[in-house]
Amino acid sequence: DAGITQSPRHKVTETGTPVTLRCHQTENHRYMYWYRQDPGHGLRLIHYSYGVKDTDKGEVSDGYSVSRSKTEDFLLTLESATSSQTSVYFCATWSSAGSFQDTQYFGPGTRLTVL
Amino acid sequence: GDSVTQMEGPVTLSEEAFLTINCTYTATGYPSLFWYVQYPGEGLQLLLKATKADDKGSNKGFEATYRKETTSFHLEKGSVQVSDSAVYFCALTGTNFGNEKLTFGTGTRLTIIP
Numbered sequence: 001d002a003g004i005t006q007s008p009r010h011k012v013t014e015t016g017t018p019v020t021l022r023c024h025q026t027e028n029h030r031y032m033y034w035y036r037q038d039p040g041h042g043l044r045l046i047h048y049s050y051g052v053k054d055t056d057k058g059e060v061s062d063g064y065s066v067s068r069s070k071t072e073d074f075l076l077t078l079e080s081a082t083s084s085q086t087s088v089y090f091c092a093t094w095s096s097a098g099s100f101q102d103t104q105y106f107g108p109g110t111r112l113t114v115l
Numbered sequence: 116g117d118s119v120t121q122m123e124g125p126v127t128l129s130e131e132a133f134l135t136i137n138c139t140y141t142a143t144g145y146p147s148l149f150w151y152v153q154y155p156g157e158g159l160q161l162l163l164k165a166t167k168a169d170d171k172g173s174n175k176g177f178e179a180t181y182r183k184e185t186t187s188f189h190l191e192k193g194s195v196q197v198s199d200s201a202v203y204f205c206a207l208t209g210t211n212f213g214n215e216k217l218t219f220g221t222g223t224r225l226t227i228i229p
Binding site for chain 1: 149151156157158159160161164204215216217219220221222
C-alpha cells in the first residue's frame with residue numbers, strides 16, 4: 001500500500017464549473033498518474049508526472065490540466081466541466097520507473113458527476 | 116501501439132467452479148504483463164505479474180502464464196469463492212526499459228454465486 005489518498009471522494013457539480021481533484025501520496029514515489037474509468041473502456045490515462053513540475057499528456061488529456069508543485073501532491077483540474085467528464089477518477093503512483101519488478105499503486109478513486 | 120484485449124463479461128460462476136478469463140495483447144518486443152483486481156468501491160490492486168516469456172505469476176490461488184507465442188496471459192483459478200467477485204483487468208507496460216505507462220484492457224466483471 002503506497003499511502004495514496006484522493007479528495008474529494010465524491011463530487012457533484014454543474015456543467016461549466018471548474019473542478020480540482022487532489023491526489024496525495026506519502027511514499028515519495030517519483031511517478032504519479034491520473035486515470036479515468038468508464039464502462040467499456042477500462043482505465044485510460046489522462047496525464048502523468050515524472051517529477052515535480054514535470055508532466056505529460058496521456059491518451060485522453062483534452063479538457064484536463066494537471067500540476068505537481070510537490071512530490072506528494074498531484075492535482076487534476078477540469079477548467080470547465082462537461083457531462084462527458086462524468087466518471088470515476090483514479091490516481092496512481094510508481095515508485096521506481098525503469099524497474100520491471102515494480103508496479104503502479106492506486107488510490108481509492110473519486111466519483112465525479114457533472115450535471 | 117500497444118493494446119490489450121480481454122474477455123467480455125460479465126462472467127457468473129458457481130462457487131468452486133474453475134475460472135478462466137482470457138487476455139491477449141499486441142505489443143512490440145517484450146512487455147511486462149499484469150492482472151489487477153478491483154473490489155466494489157475500491158481502487159485497483161495488483162493480483163499478479165510476469166515479466167518475461169514463460170513466467171508464471173501466481174497469487175491467492177490465481178495463476179497466469181506469459182505466452183509469447185500466442186501473445187496471451189490468461190487468468191485461471193481452480194476453485195473460485197464468493198469473495199473473488201470483482202472486476203479483473205489485464206494490463207501491460209511498454210517494452211522499453213524505463214517505460215512507465217500501463218495499457219489496460221476493458222475489464223471483466225466476475226460474480227460468484229454460492
